[in-house]
Amino acid sequence: xxxxxxxxxxxxxxxxxxxxxxxxxxxxxxxxxxxxxxxxxxxxxxxxxxxxxxxxxxxxxxxxxxxxxxxxxxxxxxxxxxxxxxxxxxxxxxxxxxxxxxxxxxxxxxxxx
Amino acid sequence: xxxxxxxxxxxxxxxxxxxxxxxxxxxxxxxxxxxxxxxxxxxxxxxxxxxxxxxxxxxxxxxxxxxxxxxxxxxxxxxxxxxxxxxxxxxxxxxxxxxxxxxxxxxxxxxxxxxx
Numbered sequence: 001x002x003x004x005x006x007x008x009x010x011x012x013x014x015x016x017x018x019x020x021x022x023x024x025x026x027x028x029x030x031x032x033x034x035x036x037x038x039x040x041x042x043x044x045x046x047x048x049x050x051x052x053x054x055x056x057x058x059x060x061x062x063x064x065x066x067x068x069x070x071x072x073x074x075x076x077x078x079x080x081x082x083x084x085x086x087x088x089x090x091x092x093x094x095x096x097x098x099x100x101x102x103x104x105x106x107x108x109x110x111x112x113x
Numbered sequence: 114x115x116x117x118x119x120x121x122x123x124x125x126x127x128x129x130x131x132x133x134x135x136x137x138x139x140x141x142x143x144x145x146x147x148x149x150x151x152x153x154x155x156x157x158x159x160x161x162x163x164x165x166x167x168x169x170x171x172x173x174x175x176x177x178x179x180x181x182x183x184x185x186x187x188x189x190x191x192x193x194x195x196x197x198x199x200x201x202x203x204x205x206x207x208x209x210x211x212x213x214x215x216x217x218x219x220x221x222x223x224x225x226x227x228x229x
Binding site: 040041088090092100102104106107109 | 117146157158159160163206208209215218219220221222
């Protein structure tokens with residue numbers, strides 16, 4: 001049973017650039033959530049996708065956008081990168097009727113220089 | 114907004130001993146879920162145990178159990194017979210009821226070190 005996978009593992013970008021992170025949900029799951037985890041902090045909710053639509057959004061600027069594909073995989077895009085965007089980005093998947101019970105991937109470590 | 118508080122930034126325990134991690138939360142809901150996640154140095158966030166608020170019985174998963182005090186809004190995690198592999202960050206989390214339960218709100222975490 002394949003768990004949640006994310007790519008890439010690590011990424012280094014320069015301020016002002018754009019980045020795309022990818023996530024494949026756990027087998028059988030149809031809902032994907034994204035979280036940002038700054039060093040020494042708990043994860044912060046960015047948004048959740050279901051049926052290719054953004055279902056809910058946390059307190060993040062419009063520079064953060066996402067997409068969900070028909071196979072339930074998802075992308076997180078961040079434009080105009082800032083130094084403060086350096087963090088671990090976690091993807092979590094769930095079933096739509098148990099959206100609170102989320103299973104996490106290993107994360108992508110983004111460093112902005 | 115939902116708040117989840119973990120008051121112990123760091124803890125340590127001797128191998129084979131028992132340790133309890135604390136968590137308090139704030140909610141106006143009557144039925145909700147609570148979770149403990151483990152994040153080892155490998156970074157993978159692993160679901161350790163879940164508790165449904167309407168169930169009075171405390172959840173147990175092998176060496177992990179919770180002490181759920183609904184009136185006090187307290188949800189502590191007890192790890193028995195601690196093992197070196199238990200060394201990790203532990204996060205308490207709960208869905209934000211004001212956000213329709215999709216969004217997990219996490220505490221700041223407790224760094225647990227198991228000492229051989």
